Amino acid sequence: MDAETIVRLGTGAGFEEVVANTYVLRKSYLKIANSKVDSIVTKFEKTGSLFVSSKKRVFFTNIDRLERKDVDAAIARAKKSIEMVKPKEDYYGIAEGPFRYTKAYAPDHKIRDITNEEIADLAYAAINGATSEGATSVAGTVLVRYSENELATSKKAHGSMAGSEIRLSLRAFRGSNFSAQDTAASQKLMALDPEKLGADVARTAARAARTGRIESGIYDIVYTQSPGGSLIYMCNAAACIGNVETGSSWFTGKINKPVANPGISIYDNGNMEGSIDASPYDDEGYPTQSTAVIKNGKLITYLHNCSTAKKYNTRSTGNAGLVEPSANTMLFEHKKKARDLDALIGELDKGIVVTNTWYTRFSNYLTGDFSTVPRDIALYVENGEVRFAIKQKNVGSMVGIRVSDNMIRMLKNIECAARDTRQASNWDTEGNYFFMPSVLVRGARVSVA
C-alpha cells in the first residue's frame, strides 16, 4: 500500500491530521577482521509509519507490513490509543502543503544490485591498499544501503525519494603500537576508492616512527575531520528546540549571544548536494533547507518543525521530527583557513593531533562539560614538528589520554581550520555524517594514564 492511500484511510477514520511514510530498505554489512572478510549480514524490509493527531492529542506507530489488514490494524490501534492520551497543549499542527521540492539526488542502481562477491572485492581492495602501505592487520566494515521512501500528509504534502549509500570504515594496525581509523562514503559506487582509503589509513598509522609519553596539562589540539566532526555535530542536536526546552543543551538561553570563535559558522542542511543523508523534505513534508545555526560566532536560531515554530512565532527550519525537531547534516565553516593539516600542525608549539575519538560523555548537557577519549594514533607536536605517537602504557592500541573540555569553550577556541572539508563520520556517531575540516583548538585540558 502507498502512503497516499494510508493517509486517505487515516483521514477517513476521523483523525484531524495524518502523516504516512512507506519505506523499502536493502542493507548489507560486511565485516572485516584480521585482514579477512569475516561475515556478511543482509537485511530487506518493507515497512511504514503513521502519525496522527486529533484535538492536540498526538500518536505515532509503525506499520510493520504494508498489507491492507496491517494498515487497518495500525489505524484502529491509533484510534484507540489517541483517546487515552492527554492533549499536548503546545502542539500546533503539521506543515500546510502542498510543497514543491527540489529534485532528490538520483540513487545509484549499482549499489542496489551489488552482490556479496562484489562487496567482498571492495573489502579486499581496501585491505590490499592498507597492507601495501605497511599495515599489519586491518579491520572494518563495508556498508551498502539502498532505500526508498514515500511520504504523504493530510495537509497535502507528498514526496518520494530513493537513496543509496556505500560506506567503508577501516582501521589499520601497524605492529602493536600504531593504528588509525577513517571512513569513506559516497552515494555512488564508483566514487568510492577502497584502495586509496586503505592506503591513507595505513599512512596515518605510520605518521610517527616512535612512541612517547606526555604529562597531564593544557595542550593545543588539532582534530582531524572525523573526531572534530563527531564533537561539533552535536551542536546541531543541541540547537534543536526540544533539547533546549529540557535543559539538555549548552545553547539554552544563548540566542544572539557569542558561542563560538567569530570566524565560525555552523549550518544545518537537510538537502546539501553530495550529502548522503540529503532529503528534499523533512518528516512532516516541509522542504528542507540550509540554516545557519551559528553565524560569525553568534547563535542565530534554534531548529524547529512547524509546530514548535508556531509556538515560538518563527518559521520551520525543515527539521521535523514529528514528535520534536531533529538535526540534519552539519556543515562547519571557519573564515580563518590553513592550507592543510600539516599547516595546522605547524601552528602547534605544544600540541596533540587527535585522529579519532570515542566515548564522548557529558557531565552536564546544560553547561556542555564533557570528556572524550582519543583512540588510534595521537601525535605529540612541539614547535610545529611531530615528535612521537603518544602511548602512555604498553597495552595494545591504547593511547592513554583523555580530553576534558566544554563545548562553548571549545567553539570559542577553534582558531582556524584546514582547507580539507569532507563528508565524514565515525563509529561513535552511529552512521551520522557531517561536513568538517580539520580544526585547531587552543588550550584544552588533557589527562593521561
Add this chain to the structure above:
Amino acid sequence: MAECMKGIEEADYAIGLAEKLGAEYAEAYVESSYGYSYALEQGALNSSSYFEKLGIRIRILKDARLYVFSTNALDKANLRRAIEGFRGFRGVETRLSEEKAEKASYKVDDRVSVDTHDFLNDLMQIDKALAEKKYVKFRSLYGGAGRSKTYLANSEGSKITANLPMVSSFISIIVGNGTETRQRILQFGATGGFETMRADDMEAQALEDSANMMKVIEKGVTLSQEQLREIKNVVMAPEIAGIAVHESVGHPHEADRVYGREAAQAGTSYLTPKNLGMEIGSEAITLVDDPTVRNSYGFYLYDDEGVKAEPKVLVEKGLQTGLLLNREYAKVMGTHSNGSARSDSYSNEPLIRMSNTYLKPGTASFEEIISEARNGVYIKNFMEWNIDDTRSFARYQGNEAYMIKNGRIDKPVKNFVIESGTIDFWHAARLMGNDLKRFVGNCGKGEPMQGVPVTMGGPTTLLSFR
C-alpha cells in the same frame, strides 16, 4: 505459546531449504514483539507511541562462510530467494563449537501486566513529585514497556521459544540554584511486569538523588589539585562498582574483542590470546556474568544461538578465568559456548554480549568500610564516564561524592573523579561490602550499533591506591 506464534513454519522451512542446498549449519530466529512508550517533558506528554514487529533472521554456514539474512517479509518465496542467492565469498573460515540440541520453552510472568497497567499515570506521579521541588529546574521522563516472543531453531534439532515482558524507564533531572546546575539520568528496567518496576520506588530514588545533588551544589567543597593528589582511599558505591565492572572487566572479556573481530567498532581488549589467565586485580575481587538472574534486565535462559545460559566467572580472586563466548569463538578456543550470543532484534546478527555482570560482595557493612577508609572520598554515583578502546584507562565522574574524615562521611565534594588504569584500579580493591546492588543499562556494540539490556553491579568497595 509456541504453537500460536507466527513465523515458526517459515523458520522450519528456511532451515530445511538451507540444508537441502548444502549448508553445514542453518539457524532461524523469529521475533514477534510489541511495545509502547511515553515521553513527558516538564510535565507535558510529549509523545505517545506504539510499535510491533515480526521478522526472521536466518544464519547459514556454507563452505565455512557465515552469512546472515533478515527480513520482515516472511513469505517463502522471499526466503527462498535469499537462501538460494547466497553464493559465498572469499573470507575467513568460520566453524561453530559442538553444542547439545536444546528443546525448551520458557516464559516470565508479568503479574502487574505490561498490557493493562497505567504506566503513563506512574510517570505523571513521579513528574509531579519532582515538579514540587523548586530546585528541580528541568525534568524529562521516558517509559517503555512491551513483550518479546522469540522462536529459535537450528539444523541440529534445537527448538526454543521464549516469552519475555519488559519494562524500562529513564528519568533525567537537572537541579540548580541559579548559578550552578547538576544533572542526573536515572534508568530503571526489568524483565517482567510492573511489579518489578514500581512508581513509588522510582519516585523515591529521583527525589533522593535530586535533594542530594542540591546538597552538593550548596555545601560541596572544591578540592585543590594538591588535595586531590593526596586522596588514596576511595570508597565506591555499588553504582560505581557496577559501571567499572561493565566497562573495564565485562567488555574486555568478550572473546570477539580479544580475537579482533570488533577492532574497527567497539574496540579491542587488554586481554589477548597470549595473556589469558593474567592477574587483573587483588584477591578481593571475583566477577561474574549471569544471565539467569530472574526478572533482571539482562535475563535469558537460552542465548540467541540456542545455547543454555549459565553464570560465568570472568575473574576469580583477581585472576582472569573465563571469557564470554559464542559458538564461533568457543570453537576457536577448543571449548563449548557459555551462551553469550545476543542480538537486539531479529534484524541484526547475534554478538557476544554481557547480561548481568557484577562484582561479588563481601561481608563488610557500609559503616565498616567507611571506618576502614578513615580518610578519603566516598563516590556514590556518576554522570560522565568513558574508557579507551583497550579498556585500560577509565574515568568515572563523581556526580555525588563526599569526603571521608576520621572514618565518617563528611561534606559533599564537587570535583572528584576516578581516573585510573584498569589494572591499578582493580588491584586497589581491598574490602568488599555486603550490599550487592545491580543497575540497569543499555549496552552498545557492533555495526550497526546494537543496544541490549544489561545490568551491572557490585557492593560498596574500598579502593586503596598507592
